[in-house]
Amino acid sequence: MYPEAKKLSSREPVNMNEADLKFASEIGEIAGTDLNTCLTCMSCSGGCPMYAYMDYGPHGIMRLAVLGLKREALTSSTIWRCVGCHACAAVCPMAINIAAVMDYLRQECIDDRLPVGDRPLFEFHRAFLYSVRRHGRSNKVELMGHHKLLTLGSGPKAWFQDAWLGTKMILMGKFHLMPSRLMGNGIGQVRKIATGSWLDW
Ligand code: SF4
Numbered sequence: 001m002y003p004e005a006k007k008l009s010s011r012e013p014v015n016m017n018e019a020d021l022k023f024a025s026e027i028g029e030i031a032g033t034d035l036n037t038c039l040t041c042m043s044c045s046g047g048c049p050m051y052a053y054m055d056y057g058p059h060g061i062m063r064l065a066v067l068g069l070k071r072e073a074l075t076s077s078t079i080w081r082c083v084g085c086h087a088c089a090a091v092c093p094m095a096i097n098i099a100a101v102m103d104y105l106r107q108e109c110i111d112d113r114l115p116v117g118d119r120p121l122f123e124f125h126r127a128f129l130y131s132v133r134r135h136g137r138s139n140k141v142e143l144m145g146h147h148k149l150l151t152l153g154s155g156p157k158a159w160f161q162d163a164w165l166g167t168k169m170i171l172m173g174k175f176h177l178m179p180s181r182l183m184g185n186g187i188g189q190v191r192k193i194a195t196g197s198w199l200d201w
């Protein structure tokens with residue numbers, strides 16, 4: 001993953017014709033947080049470990065939401081590159097639950113079948129869920145192989161970029177070829193959780 005230029009610094013005019021002015025309050029209801037209180041102070045982006053790799057950053061996503069620029073927010077790379085660490089919420093003076101907002105936007109992107117802002121990351125989420133559904137927990141070898149298959153079209157560079165890391169993990173005994181499975185009715189319980197529109201995409 002490489003650092004990404006920020007779209008907020010673009011000179012392109014913002015098209016407000018398709019603005020959905022109820023978007024921020026919709027998110028607020030689901031994510032339990034009021035986005036209209038955002039001060040655009042950028043404290044969240046300042047503390048975000050993934051900010052360099054995002055097209056908007058958390059403060060930019062809050063601004064898009066308040067302006068009602070739904071499609072722009074839902075197709076951004078930011079919502080996929082958020083790792084849910086909550087560092088942003090810890091420093092937000094308005095106590096906005098930004099990680100919950102990102103969760104909601106990812107789900108909305110899937111439900112609306114919009115182009116995802118980072119396809120390989122999306123496929124990683126899917127490969128992880130498939131593995132958890134099959135075994136009740138993730139199996140790293142299966143996860144890695146499945147992710148490579150799902151991102152077949154990304155080209156040889158994407159395919160081999162983590163080959164050295166994978167080799168090191170094998171040498172350190174971090175990969176187990178035989179998956180361990182949850183016993184009893186545990187798998188059934190996990191399958192009830194690991195389900196939804198993500199897997200049917
Ligand atoms: S830290 Fe909170 S108030 Fe400041 S820009 Fe981020 S979300 Fe808005």
Ligand code: SF4
Pocket residue numbers: 044047048049050051058081082083084085086087088089098099102
């Ligand atoms: S939860 Fe997401 S947006 Fe917030 S600091 Fe962590 S990576 Fe950045």
